[in-house]
Amino acid sequence: MLQLSAAQPHALHDVAATRALEAAAAASLPAHTLMRRAGAATARLALALAPHARQIWIACGGGNNGGDGLEAAARLQQAGKAVSVTWLGDPSTTPADARAAWQRALAAGVPFTPGPPADLGPHDLCIDALLGIGLRATSQRGAAHELRALLAALHASPATLLAVDLPSGLDADTGQYAPGFAPDAPSRAARHTLSLLTLKPGLFTGQGRDACGSVWLDDLGCGALAPAATAQLGTQQQADGRQAQRHASHKGSFGDVAVIGGEGLSARGMGMTGAAWLAASAALHGGAGRVMVALLDEGTTLAPPWPELMLRRVHALDWPQLTAVCGCGGGEAVRAVLPEVLARAARLVLDADGLNAVAGDSALAAALRARADAGLSTILTPHPLEAARLLHCTTAEVQADRLAAARALAERHACTVVLKGSGSVTATAGERTIVNFTGNARLATGGTGDVLAGLIGARLAAGLSPHAAASSAVQAHGAAADQWPAHQALTASALAAALQ
Numbered sequence: 337m338l339q340l341s342a343a344q345p346h347a348l349h350d351v352a353a354t355r356a357l358e359a360a361a362a363a364s365l366p367a368h369t370l371m372r373r374a375g376a377a378t379a380r381l382a383l384a385l386a387p388h389a390r391q392i393w394i395a396c397g398g399g400n401n402g403g404d405g406l407e408a409a410a411r412l413q414q415a416g417k418a419v420s421v422t423w424l425g426d427p428s429t430t431p432a433d434a435r436a437a438w439q440r441a442l443a444a445g446v447p448f449t450p451g452p453p454a455d456l457g458p459h460d461l462c463i464d465a466l467l468g469i470g471l472r473a474t475s476q477r478g479a480a481h482e483l484r485a486l487l488a489a490l491h492a493s494p495a496t497l498l499a500v501d502l503p504s505g506l507d508a509d510t511g512q513y514a515p516g517f518a519p520d521a522p523s524r525a526a527r528h529t530l531s532l533l534t535l536k537p538g539l540f541t542g543q544g545r546d547a548c549g550s551v552w553l554d555d556l557g558c559g560a561l562a563p564a565a566t567a568q569l570g571t572q573q574q575a576d577g578r579q580a581q582r583h584a585s586h587k588g589s590f591g592d593v594a595v596i597g598g599e600g601l602s603a604r605g606m607g608m609t610g611a612a613w614l615a616a617s618a619a620l621h622g623g624a625g626r627v628m629v630a631l632l633d634e635g636t637t638l639a640p641p642w643p644e645l646m647l648r649r650v651h652a653l654d655w656p657q658l659t660a661v662c663g664c665g666g667g668e669a670v671r672a673v674l675p676e677v678l679a680r681a682a683r684l685v686l687d688a689d690g691l692n693a694v695a696g697d698s699a700l701a702a703a704l705r706a707r708a709d710a711g712l713s714t715i716l717t718p719h720p721l722e723a724a725r726l727l728h729c730t731t732a733e734v735q736a737d738r739l740a741a742a743r744a745l746a747e748r749h750a751c752t753v754v755l756k757g758s759g760s761v762t763a764t765a766g767e768r769t770i771v772n773f774t775g776n777a778r779l780a781t782g783g784t785g786d787v788l789a790g791l792i793g794a795r796l797a798a799g800l801s802p803h804a805a806a807s808s809a810v811q812a813h814g815a816a817a818d819q820w821p822a823h824q825a826l827t828a829s830a831l832a833a834a835l836q
């Protein structure tokens with residue numbers, strides 16, 4: 337068993353791949369072995385997480401996830417713990433593994449109760465074994481009401497919560513709660529999730545990270561049988577271009593980045609040049625050799641805020657040499673320059689208003705699609721609303737399956753896509769989709785997306801492939817936020833300066 341960290345990448349398997357592994361493993365092992373291992377792992381982690389719990393309440397559903405909880409109950413009872421179980425199963429209909437686990441819990445003397453103990457405290461432990469990967473949109477046996485009442489009790493309890501396999505009601509593939517299963521309020525108690533056999537993508541994106549808390553993995557001794565990963569958590573940290581530099585390097589060795597954006601105040605009364613400066617600062621701190629800024633401000637800005645940056649007009653950019661980061665604070669003005677940017681930039685990171693312009697203009701969308709055919713590389717960095725505009729759907733539909741949305745966009749525009757938000761997803765056709773495991777809600781502050789675009793630009797300029805540039809920049813951007821001192825405000829400009 338291991339506790340997940342961002343230190344190294346991990347394979348992710350969706351429900352279909354996990355089911356295939358489960359079937360292969362079950363076929364090669366004596367009956368009930370997997371569930372016994374799952375119960376033993378759950379009991380072991382329970383004892384480690386709450387060694388001083390006065391009582392442990394286990395809520396068990398009627399399927400095999402409940403069976404895992406019953407196995408754990410038998411072991412915790414044998415270990416002398418004060419355990420109680422509420423089981424929604426019926427011995428005549430429950431699966432064979434779960435029925436055997438129920439019999440073992442009965443034989444061990446586990447008390448069965450209709451609900452949680454009244455006096456669960458912060459030092460106690462609740463185990464959520466109601467639903468695992470067998471979640472369906474609706475229940476066929478009408479147990480849904482009872483199950484939701486137990487889930488509400490788990491969510492409301494002050495005791496530490498350990499979810500078996502995954503938090504009940506969370507879709508393991510998408511990271512979204514099924515309707516009616518999300519907690520009413522953020523939990524006050526510590527949360528842990530023990531993922532069994534495989535790690536599933538939904539644990540790490542969308543609502544998954546809040547739902548899971550700390551994630552642990554036990555492969556039940558079946559890791560060697562695992563099929564090919566369907567996605568990947570995190571990526572190997574990539575050299576940013578400076579680490580591998582030779583002594584005979586010069587500033588041109590690390591790539592030129594040109595940031596194109598920053599609508600001026602005079603256009604519509606909304607000055608957005610700050611976004612362009614943030615992206616430029618991130619590109620500079622991210623290792624680009626030279627950073628140019630082409631503001632869309634009709635030439636009203638005469639000097640950059642830092643002397644390292646060079647002002648340029650769009651028509652004076654040397655397109656074959658540079659990596660363009662276009663759209664940050666671009667407003668309406670970005671539309672006018674996009675045909676030239678899309679046609680000529682050798683490498684392009686398209687962000688913010690650049691994406692909005694493409695979403696609303698089929699000629700620009702065609703020009704974007706044509707870049708791949710011309711051998712030009714492109715990375716799109718939408719947040720969920722921008723992705724919804726590009727896909728002509730709602731934000732809720734994007735969030736309902738973030739991996740699918742990122743893959744659809746990557747396919748449609750023949751490029752790399754970073755779908756931002758909790759558990760950012762990097763997708764490129766033909767590459768393994770990467771779910772990011774760094775970052776936190778402190779990044780939800782204006783301008784951090786501009787910083788990310790600039791950092792991706794620096795990595796693309798340094799020669800990384802679009803998929804590697806995007807995924808490694810996303811990871812480094814989130815890691816900077818994770819390392820941020822607790823008492824210090826996280827601002828986008830300070831984040832840009834802290835990038836490594």
Ligand SMILES: NC(=O)C1=CN([C@@H]2O[C@H](COP(=O)(O)OP(=O)(O)OC[C@H]3O[C@@H](n4cnc5c(N)ncnc54)[C@H](OP(=O)(O)O)[C@@H]3O)[C@@H](O)[C@H]2O)[C@@H](O)CC1
Nearest residue numbers: 370374398399400401467468469470472475476477480501
């Ligand atoms: N077999 C093995 O070898 C191993 C399996 N393992 C474990 O088994 C888990 C998968 O077990 P599973 O397939 O039995 O599904 P599971 O997650 O228990 O859900 C089915 C139950 O939930 C119910 N239910 C569903 N939707 C509902 C809803 N919306 N609202 C209300 N109820 C709903 C459904 O009821 P029904 O819809 O039939 O009325 C049924 O009772 C997996 O996550 C892992 O923990 C591990 O031990 C490794 C070895």
Ligand SMILES: Nc1ncnc2c1ncn2[C@@H]1O[C@H](COP(=O)(O)OP(=O)(O)O)[C@@H](O)[C@H]1O
Nearest residue numbers: 719756757775776777779780782783784785786
């Ligand atoms: N709750 C969160 N958890 C992790 N990362 C987040 C969260 N909220 C925002 N971020 C990250 O912060 C950045 C915000 O980008 P964006 O939405 O474009 O904001 P802005 O336009 O203000 O720069 C993205 O990299 C996104 O993934």
Ligand SMILES: [K+]
Nearest residue numbers: 464467500502
């Ligand atoms: K569960």
